Amino acid sequence: MDWIAEIRGLALMLLAVLAFHSLVAKPFYIPSTSMMPTLWVGDRLVVSKYPYGWSWASASFHLLPRSSTRIWPATPEYGDIVIPVHPTRDEDYIKRVVALPGDTIEVRGGQIILNGVPIKREVVPPVHLPFEPHLLCRGAPCLDAFEAYRETGPDGKDYFAPPTWRETLPNGATYLTIDYRDQRLDNYGPYTVPADSVFVMGDNRDESADSRAEVIESGLGGAVPLANIGGRAEFITFSLDGSTTWNPVTWFSSLRPDRAWRTLRPALAEKAPAAK
Numbered sequence: 285m286d287w288i289a290e291i292r293g294l295a296l297m298l299l300a301v302l303a304f305h306s307l308v309a310k311p312f313y314i315p316s317t318s319m320m321p322t323l324w325v326g327d328r329l330v331v332s333k334y335p336y337g338w339s340w341a342s343a344s345f346h347l348l349p350r351s352s353t354r355i356w357p358a359t360p361e362y363g364d365i366v367i368p369v370h371p372t373r374d375e376d377y378i379k380r381v382v383a384l385p386g387d388t389i390e391v392r393g394g395q396i397i398l399n400g401v402p403i404k405r406e407v408v409p410p411v412h413l414p415f416e417p418h419l420l421c422r423g424a425p426c427l428d429a430f431e432a433y434r435e436t437g438p439d440g441k442d443y444f445a446p447p448t449w450r451e452t453l454p455n456g457a458t459y460l461t462i463d464y465r466d467q468r469l470d471n472y473g474p475y476t477v478p479a480d481s482v483f484v485m486g487d488n489r490d491e492s493a494d495s496r497a498e499v500i501e502s503g504l505g506g507a508v509p510l511a512n513i514g515g516r517a518e519f520i521t522f523s524l525d526g527s528t529t530w531n532p533v534t535w536f537s538s539l540r541p542d543r544a545w546r547t548l549r550p551a552l553a554e555k556a557p558a559a560k
Contacts, residue, residue, distance in 0.1 A: 305344040307333055312367065312378065312517065318486035318493070319365070319378055321411040321448065321460050325419040327523045327543060331367055331515040336360060341367075341514035346374040352480075352511045359384065359510065360482055363457025363550035365517040368484055368508040371499055378517060379484035379494050382453065383477050383507075390473035391496065394463045394489060396451065397474075404452040411460060415442035419526045429465050429490065457550035463489040469496045481507035517548040 314327040323329075333342050337357040340348040346369070360366055360381045368377050382396055383389040390397040395405055415434065433446045446464040463470075467490055477483050484504065486492025497503020523543035528534050 302344055306342055307338065309333060309518075310344065310515070311521070312376070314378070317491050318488050319380070320488040320491075321413060321462055322365070322380075322487045322548070323378070323520075324413070324523060324540075324543065325416070326526055326540070328521050329548065330518045330521055332518050333515045335364075335516045336366075336510060336513055339511040339513075341369045341512050350512075352509065354511050357510065360513070360516070361457065362453035362455045363459060365548050365550075366482070366484065366508075367514040367517065368504060369512045369514055370502075371505055371508075371512070376514060377484075377494075377504065379486055379492070379504075380459070381482045382485050383483035385477055385479050385481055387483070388474050388476045389483050390475070391469070392471055394449075394470045396485075398454065403454070406450050408448050408450045408460065410445035410448045411462065412437060412443040412445050414525065415444060416526055433464060452553050456552040458553040459487065459550050461487045461489055465490050472496045475506065477507045478509075480510050482510065482513070483507045519548055520544060520546045 309330050309332050312329040312331045314323045314325055314329070317325060334356075335358060337354045339354045340346075340351045362381060362384065364381045365378060366381055368379060369375065370377060383398060388399050396403045410433070417430075430444045430446065433444050434442055435445050437443050446462045449461050449463060450458060451461055452458040469492075470489070475483070483495045483506075485494045485496065493501060493503040495504045495506055495508065497505070499505035520543050523540040524538045525540055526538070528538040
């Protein structure tokens with residue numbers, strides 16, 4: 285056996301995988317509740333690397349040094365779900381773009397105000413999130429907050445049904461958020477987004493360390509430079525409810541079949557006038 289040829293072939297294969305992972309697309313796992321109800325803990329996604337050009341944040345495993353350089357740069361659109369990298373740690377987040385370069389954003393009582401105009405925000409029937417406390421929360425405060433909205437569905441299973449809102453951004457991008465308690469980040473700004481940056485927030489407004497939160501709080505500390513965005517979330521490939529064990533039977537029973545292949549591109553509503 286020609287060991288040198290075998291090793292060369294393996295190295296080339298690994299380089300090809302790394303190049304695809306860095307330049308085209310990569311898998312992504314949802315570990316937290318910050319993007320509920322859009323994304324659940326246990327969802328597996330595909331993230332495309334090319335929509336906004338390439339930068340140091342595109343490289344797999346953050347192998348490149350930080351830089352403001354971008355190749356073939358582009359700007360996200362309102363409503364895009366993007367992968368910002370924390371400003372001081374090589375840690376990927378996942379959030380939604382709610383303000384673009386030059387916008388002035390303010391949050392009052394949970395209501396986003398863009399350039400002095402409140403975006404459209406309306407109450408809708410509560411979403412039903414599965415009762416999976418081992419996945420949903422990592423501490424008693426979160427569990428206590430959700431517990432107030434626990435109910436039993438027609439199928440006999442328990443769900444959380446927190447207050448749910450539909451937001452519509454200026455380009456018509458529309459999506460659901462949950463906001464179930466009063467907390468400090470419900471009021472923020474005004475803040476003007478610098479050039480070549482975007483302001484991002486989680487759809488779970490009460491459990492998201494996003495642009496509203498300081499770096500010391502594990503937040504993003506304001507707008508995210510576009511060079512620090514490593515890609516755009518495209519669709520869910522599959523989702524697991526956390527009950528997977530060594531038993532092969534659970535590899536299938538833990539699947540959430542209705543989650544697979546959901547697009548993560550925001551729906552577009554008619555561009556309605558902003559809420560009064």
